[in-house]
Amino acid sequence: MPADTLTIPDGTASRRRLPPLPRARARGLRFRRxxxxxxxxxxxxxxxxxxxxxxxxxxxxxxxSAFLDMQFRAQHSHYMAHFPDADWLLVEWRQAPIGRLYLERWPSEIRVIDIALLPEARGQGLGEAMMRDVMALATRDNLGVGIHVEHNNPAMRLYLRLGFTKREDKGVYHLMRWDPAPR
Structure with a gap:
């Protein structure tokens, strides 16, 4: 395969059902692999x-542009290699792609590998709806939710408001986690 070719997974993960995301769907978001x-x-x-x-x-x-493309390719290749069982979801709104939501289920948590929205879709509660859906899914299955967040990421305020706590400083990132209330 040429070095400049990117691939996506096409195995078992693509045959699984999409995770339920009712709050996000109620906001008009649609998801597909x-x-x-x-x-x-x-x-x-x-x-x-x-x-x-x-x-x-x-x-x-x-x-x-060349730098960003190189960085995207490196990130994409890393994600595909290190998170083989993830749900790789494209987020669509008003019949257009606006973001991505990458999730992987681990024994103790649902890891949000990545969540991103285009600038024009930010600040409208769409990311919050997606995160609340992930939290509800985790609560249903008695799991936590983990995510790495850059120190200067404006979404840090959202994660803190949702109850995520900083668990570890990983240099550029904080490892954050949310756990459901005990049953």
Whole structure:
């Protein structure tokens, strides 16, 4: 396979049912598994999450684009290699892709590998609806929810408001966790 080719999983995970996400669906969000044809959008989405960080750099638009594409490819390859049983979900709203939600079920938690929305979809409660659905799923199965969050990520406020706590400083990231109330 050429080094510049990205792939998506197509095994057992793709045959499983999608996780129930009723709050997000009530907000008009739809979910489907990612496909090879989604990779350009996913790269664009990744770039939108790094735009503010790259803005002050004296690079040309082409240099920034090439850097972001390289970073997306590295991240995507890492995710595919290290989270083989994940649910790789594309988030759609108003018949257009607006984000991604990557989840993997572990023995003690549901790990949010990644959650991201395009800038125009942020701040409207859509991410909160998705996270509340993940928390409800975890509560149903008596699991926690874990996520790595960059120190300067504006969504940190949301996670803290939802009851996530910082469990470990991982350098650039905090490992955060939420646990359901004991039954």
């Amino acid at each position: 990612i496909q090879e044809a989604d990779l350009p959008f996913l790269s664009l989405l990744y770039g939108s999450t790094r735009a503010e960080e790259l803005a002050p750099l004296p690079w040309s638009a082409a240099e920034k």
